[in-house]
Amino acid sequence: MEDVLEVSQRPFDPTRPVICMDEQPIHLHDEVREPIPAHPGRPEKYDSEYKRNGVVNGFMFTEPLGQWRRVTVTETRTKKDWAYQVQHLPEVDYPDAEKVLLVCDNLNTHVPGAFYETFPPTIAHALLSRLEFHPTPKHGSWLNIAEIELSALTRQCLKRRISTIEALRAETSAWNRKRNQAQKGVDWQFTTEDARVRLKRLYPVILEN
Template sequence: MPNTIKTIFLTDDDKTYLNKLLAQSTLEIRIYQRAKILLLKSAGISNMDIAGKLDIGIGVVQRCLNKFKDHGVESALHDSKGRGRKAEITDDDITWVINKACQKPKEYGYSAEFWYPMSFRKFINSIAEEQGHPRMATVAETTLRKILSNARIKQFRVSYYCEKRDPEFDTKMHDVLVVYKQVQMQFDEEGKLIPFENDTMHTLSYDEKPGIQAIAGTSEDRSPIPNSDKNNSYQRDYEYVRLGTLSLLAAIDLVSGEAIPLISDTHKSSDFILFLQKLDEKYPKGDTIRIILDNHSAHTSKETQEYLNTIPKRFEFVFTPKHGSWLNMIEGFFSKMTKQMLCGIRVETKKELKERIYRYFDEINKEPVPYKWTYKMDSIDLAKEDIDSIVYEVVNAKAASAENKNKKASKPFSRKRRTISN
């Protein structure tokens, strides 16, 4: 930029005024620089030297001097009103941005599931003009972050919840709790089993644990080294080999605490039937086997019902409500098993994994501990319950035999306390 202003003249009052400004400790940096430009220029210093002394661009010096020449000291020191961006972000703009953040990218033809800061900024910039928000066409990513932060919106995060999709959730939960109450009544206050006459009802909690991975290591684990700061734990190579998966079908007897396993490559109806056959062989003939289980398709399939038709009155199913798997006590057993045995397990073959799972059940069953349910037990009064309305024998009405269709299970056998002589 050409140096068109060779020199300027400042009165004594101007110089006194500018020096007083420079003495202020809270003076804005831009006003400080402009006051110094005027004083230095009035002393005959060139624009280039002034820029060098103040470490600013020569264009800044020239603009300040031009404003002084046109309108005087005050004009040179301060910006004129209305300078800068006239359009501001309005409440309407903010509401529009928040509304867009609450809609998924796929609704606008994008591949992503959720908005991330950069992609959201590009999206807002691209549609702002046509949707009547021109200011947002150039809005920065940091500004959008502030808008969404103030609205407490985190559009790139997901929190999960479990929706009650079963309209009879509370009723079905109550039915399961009634069964647990019946089991509870078989123990005294110290947790010891009370002997009963004609005890021909066996209650089990059943579920599947599919997709148990058989993983092999590529080298031997290194054992911990005593008194070592770095090698005080097992060391394992990151690389591993997937050998396939197994499915565990299991039940726990809620009275004895015994855990009953069946391991398979799948968890289809045929596998479930094999498990039922295992239970049928285990418990005395003529006894009733009552199973608490979820609504998996294998449990209510035509194939399963056809098997049940061959052994009427042998099994009774009590179904947990949808999204109510936490009501099934075996879930706690699976959680314990995962922590104690499956977490971090390495095997050489699927067969080894299968053998070690069965071995775990053998270890558990050496000292079985009955699982106890406590949630809402105080609200259950068995004297007021109609057992006929809870347990159903038919799991698939279309596949049931003609005599079993729409048939409810009979009441459990009465349990009279056996008198124990001292």
């Protein structure tokens, strides 16, 4: 916990950007009856019944101090999906950075070995040499600022029926561009000192003789 909090409190450094990453399943829903469009004085009407079109995965990467985020929708949530998404950071998003610091929860797909299962050893080693992982502790995913961005995405973009992965990609891409252009960032206030006071129960008790 204190490791993640320390990283979140570091000043902006373009050579060592701090990126927070999280992911969530997104359900695709289709209408079974055509909605009735809104008219002056009358809201849109739609049937409560809907058709399930499966589940896809949404990856969220965000640099809070850089006021930037990237959302990608994939059909599956595997180690290879994660490795390809993380590969994008040093090679495309931050090609000039010395090292990318990545805060993410420790799902069984979020492991360095995923790179060796996805890329040749030379490429996997080169990617890992430019990444520094800072996993959140068990039951501590709230420390990951990417969860704030996923919450905003859910409220502002996903609280309606989207039937296909193509439509979902178009909608999330538009949300992504608009939020980046608006320069939305996160001012993280919870510090290590706060944790030692408010979460004192989580620390071991050391009895002095």
